[in-house]
Amino acid sequence: MMKMNKVLTTITVVVTALNSYSQTNRLTGSPYSLFGLGVETSSNVGKNASLGGGGFAINDPSFINIRNPASFGTESTNSFVFDIGFLGELSTIENNTTEENRLASNFSSLAFSANIDEKSTLGLAVLPYSDVGYSLLGIESNIEGTFDQFNSNIFGTGALNTLNLQYGRTMFKGFRLGAKISYLFGSIEETEIVQTGLSGLTVEETSNYSGVQFGVGLQTDIGKLFSYGGTILFPTQLSGTQDRTVNKVLDLIQSPVESELDISLDRFELPLEFNNGILISPLKHLHLNFDHSFKAWSVTGQQDNIGDFVDQNIFSGGAEYSINPAGFKYIQRIQFRTGYYYDSGYLSVRGENISSSGFSLGLGFPFGRRSGSMINISYTNTNRGSTNTILVQENIHSVNININLKDIWFLKRKIN
Numbered sequence: 001m002m003k004m005n006k007v008l009t010t011i012t013v014v015v016t017a018l019n020s021y022s023q024t025n026r027l028t029g030s031p032y033s034l035f036g037l038g039v040e041t042s043s044n045v046g047k048n049a050s051l052g053g054g055g056f057a058i059n060d061p062s063f064i065n066i067r068n069p070a071s072f073g074t075e076s077t078n079s080f081v082f083d084i085g086f087l088g089e090l091s092t093i094e095n096n097t098t099e100e101n102r103l104a105s106n107f108s109s110l111a112f113s114a115n116i117d118e119k120s121t122l123g124l125a126v127l128p129y130s131d132v133g134y135s136l137l138g139i140e141s142n143i144e145g146t147f148d149q150f151n152s153n154i155f156g157t158g159a160l161n162t163l164n165l166q167y168g169r170t171m172f173k174g175f176r177l178g179a180k181i182s183y184l185f186g187s188i189e190e191t192e193i194v195q196t197g198l199s200g201l202t203v204e205e206t207s208n209y210s211g212v213q214f215g216v217g218l219q220t221d222i223g224k225l226f227s228y229g230g231t232i233l234f235p236t237q238l239s240g241t242q243d244r245t246v247n248k249v250l251d252l253i254q255s256p257v258e259s260e261l262d263i264s265l266d267r268f269e270l271p272l273e274f275n276n277g278i279l280i281s282p283l284k285h286l287h288l289n290f291d292h293s294f295k296a297w298s299v300t301g302q303q304d305n306i307g308d309f310v311d312q313n314i315f316s317g318g319a320e321y322s323i324n325p326a327g328f329k330y331i332q333r334i335q336f337r338t339g340y341y342y343d344s345g346y347l348s349v350r351g352e353n354i355s356s357s358g359f360s361l362g363l364g365f366p367f368g369r370r371s372g373s374m375i376n377i378s379y380t381n382t383n384r385g386s387t388n389t390i391l392v393q394e395n396i397h398s399v400n401i402n403i404n405l406k407d408i409w410f411l412k413r414k415i416n
Helices: 002-024 069-073
Strands: 079-094 099-117 120-142 149-172 175-196 199-222 226-233 236-250 253-270 273-283 286-295 312-321 335-343 347-349 356-366 374-385 393-408
Touching (some): 069 149, 069 175
Antiparallel strands (some): 079 099, 226 273, 236 253, 312 335, 335 356
16 A cells, blocks of 8 residues: 555656646757647657667666557566656758757656556656747748738747556566557647738737547567567547737737637647567677657648658667676676667658658666666757758757666565
8 A cells, every 4th residue: 555655646746747847848949840740759768769769679677668568567576767857959950041050958758667566567757749949030921912021930839748657567478568548738839920110910829739549569578689569559639729819019009909719720630650679689788679660640631731741660770788787897887878760751841751860879877786776868969851942951969868766665674
């Protein structure tokens, strides 16, 4: 009973943090976040970020692997893991004529897991699903019926967040199953300021989305050198409403024009998603992961005025090595990681996909020789888009810092 009370207390802390998290989260400055519900997040829990973002076959009782709910079935007793993450991004955006730098940073994730019994674990995590943060300045348009022009500036910010509840269980030695339920929620705010001399309009729109998605996963170990992991995320629809206000400015005096609340929006459909990964351990303390994700966007019926939704493929790989995780020298216990990924993108503009690729480096610094707690630091360099047609190219430098704390409950110490 004491253990369950501690789990419930921790869940309360996590849920309490959701309100401030969803209101303050801004983790991108990408102009591509204008499309759809924003750009897919680069936030990760634990060490996934430094392994190319993959890890569907990884299982480790001291690590929260939100990529696969089956990983929560790793056999352990009375363990509790808590992870808090931070993300910072510096991006350079350029087209054929200009170049611009943008900086975004914030708290990025919160997760915990706790054993229910020796063969099953329950986990809860909240992190962004997609990020929005764009600004379009000095857009010139003609006033209808005249040769006069007006300038407008458009600003967008917000995020779609996900609260994941995951459960995994060891069915028999070397075989684990898991399930997850995700509540997706968030808002996107867009402000357009139209200026013509001393007059103008300010249009403010706040779009709110929410929905539930289900998923399942499995992991299986083949000997000590090979593991396989796979998940399926089922398609779902997000419902949306919008609040809209319009104010006019005449001779520097602002007055309201219109205000509408709870305008119904078209549902946004998330696609069916298949994820597969393998984990290979060819040498002692060396682990290699290779992963592939497929998202069937083309059958969702989603539309965008700029481009077309297309099927998305993500390929990633990573490597992790430590000299001796139980060594007496601290440097022997440090985990060295690297990874790479390629994302074909889900939006095609004038026949060209908005793809991205990146490589990552990371380190895991353990707290102590017998402690499962660790600070994970990763750096990722990402290239997105291109300068062809009307597109822009982004070069993004991002740093993930995750503090991973592991504790053991009800451990009786014997003194002889």
